[in-house]
Amino acid sequence: MNIASHPVVASLTPVFLLIGAGYLAGRRHWIGQDAVKDLSNLVFLLLIPALLFRTMSAVRFETLDLRPILAYFVAALGLLAVAIVWRGFSCRSVVMALAGVFSNMVMIGITLVELAYGKAGLVTLLTLVSVHALILLTVASVILELAQARESRQAGDEAPHLLATAGSAIRGALIHPIPLPIICGLLFAQTGWALPAVVDRPLQLLGSAFGPMALVLVGVSLARTPLQGHWREALWLCLSKNLVLPVLVGLSAWAFGVSGLPLTVMVVAAALPIGANVYLFAQRYQVVQSLTTASMGLSTVLALFSLSLVMMVMSLF
Numbered sequence: 001m002n003i004a005s006h007p008v009v010a011s012l013t014p015v016f017l018l019i020g021a022g023y024l025a026g027r028r029h030w031i032g033q034d035a036v037k038d039l040s041n042l043v044f045l046l047l048i049p050a051l052l053f054r055t056m057s058a059v060r061f062e063t064l065d066l067r068p069i070l071a072y073f074v075a076a077l078g079l080l081a082v083a084i085v086w087r088g089f090s091c092r093s094v095v096m097a098l099a100g101v102f103s104n105m106v107m108i109g110i111t112l113v114e115l116a117y118g119k120a121g122l123v124t125l126l127t128l129v130s131v132h133a134l135i136l137l138t139v140a141s142v143i144l145e146l147a148q149a150r151e152s153r154q155a156g157d158e159a160p161h162l163l164a165t166a167g168s169a170i171r172g173a174l175i176h177p178i179p180l181p182i183i184c185g186l187l188f189a190q191t192g193w194a195l196p197a198v199v200d201r202p203l204q205l206l207g208s209a210f211g212p213m214a215l216v217l218v219g220v221s222l223a224r225t226p227l228q229g230h231w232r233e234a235l236w237l238c239l240s241k242n243l244v245l246p247v248l249v250g251l252s253a254w255a256f257g258v259s260g261l262p263l264t265v266m267v268v269a270a271a272l273p274i275g276a277n278v279y280l281f282a283q284r285y286q287v288v289q290s291l292t293t294a295s296m297g298l299s300t301v302l303a304l305f306s307l308s309l310v311m312m313v314m315s316l317f
Contacts, residue, residue, distance in 0.1 A: 007116065007315065008116070008308060008315060011116035011311075012304070018212055018216055019215050019219040019300070022216035022217060022219020022220045022223070023222050023223045024219070025216065025219070025220055026219060026220035026221070026224055031220050036217065036221070039217055043107075043213050043214050043217060047209055047210040048210055048214075049180070050202075050203045050210070051110070054200065054204060054207055055119070055122055056126060056185030057185040057186075057188045057195055058189055058194075059123055060189055061189075064127055065258075067257065067258050068127075068128070068253060068256075068258045069127060069128055069131065070256060071252040071255070071256040072128060072253070072270065073135055075245065075248035075270070076101045076245065077101075077139065078248065079100065079240065079244065079245055079248055080136075080140075089147055090147055090151065091144055091148055091287045094140060094143050094147055095278065095282050095285065095287050095288055096237060096288060096291070096292075098136070098278050098281060099274050099278045099292055099296075100237050100241050100244070101241065101245055102136055102137075102278050103132070103241070103269055103270060103275055104273050104274065104275040104300075105125065105269055105272060106129065107215070107217070107275075108214075108215065108218060108272055108300075109125060110125065110129070111211035111214065112268070112272075112307075113125045113265060113268065116268070117264065120261060121264070124261065124266075125265050128269055129178060129179075129182065130178075130179045131179070133277065134179060137281075141281075144281065222301070225297035227301075228294075230290060231294075233291055234294045234295040237274070237299070238274075238302050241273065241274050242302055242306040242307075243271070246267045246270040246310050249269075250267045250270075263314075263317065264314045268311060271303070271307050271311075272307070273296070273299035273302070274295055274299040278296065279293060
């Protein structure tokens, strides 16, 4: 088989070419900082919801298999806990542990999985995406508040209220342009109705614009990400995120009896580079911000090789 026509190469190449195009645009300053913010809002508030709602609007509850999702979070939460214990219980260690398990499933994962595995693979991924941020970010928020409360008590300061913070995290994760259209699309599908063509066609056009726009924006962001410094710790985080997590997810899925396409999608999702939400936590708690930024950039660059390896291995199953 011609290497260029191999399914893994054929699906990864356009993804990283678009990221490379965005990187070039960022380095040449063809897109200003204000424009990046506006384009990001366009992607998250219009293009992503259109794609997610349309994809899930034809999916019936009875066709969903939740075992892959359970297997994924058993592995991810287990690795999160081990990483926190290994580094010690502090805000710094929690943010670093989150970086080792939180995947960029939206900006990179959606387009990659659709190219590689089609609509069936995309439905499996979106089922995971619908709860990915809710579970990981809520757990991380609670643990971070506990760590901050502990540090505040040690410093003699007043600790923030844990329940209020947890409630805010859950509310923010649910009322969000990612899970909300997925949930609405699933609820619509249960009615048995079909989207009218006059509605479906615009949603299809908006959704088709998401992939290229999102990947170009990833490249633009990468061009403005300082990678110097923190190399040693950044490499450890990338190793955890890009290689250790997919191995653990694969073993967990095997233990739950998951096989075929769902197994492949879960492992590939786990192998995606570090997601941007991790930096928001680093910024909020004023810890490891430079390390987090460097790790996100390095993880994305290394994903060209690690994702190729993971997808090649999974193509054998």
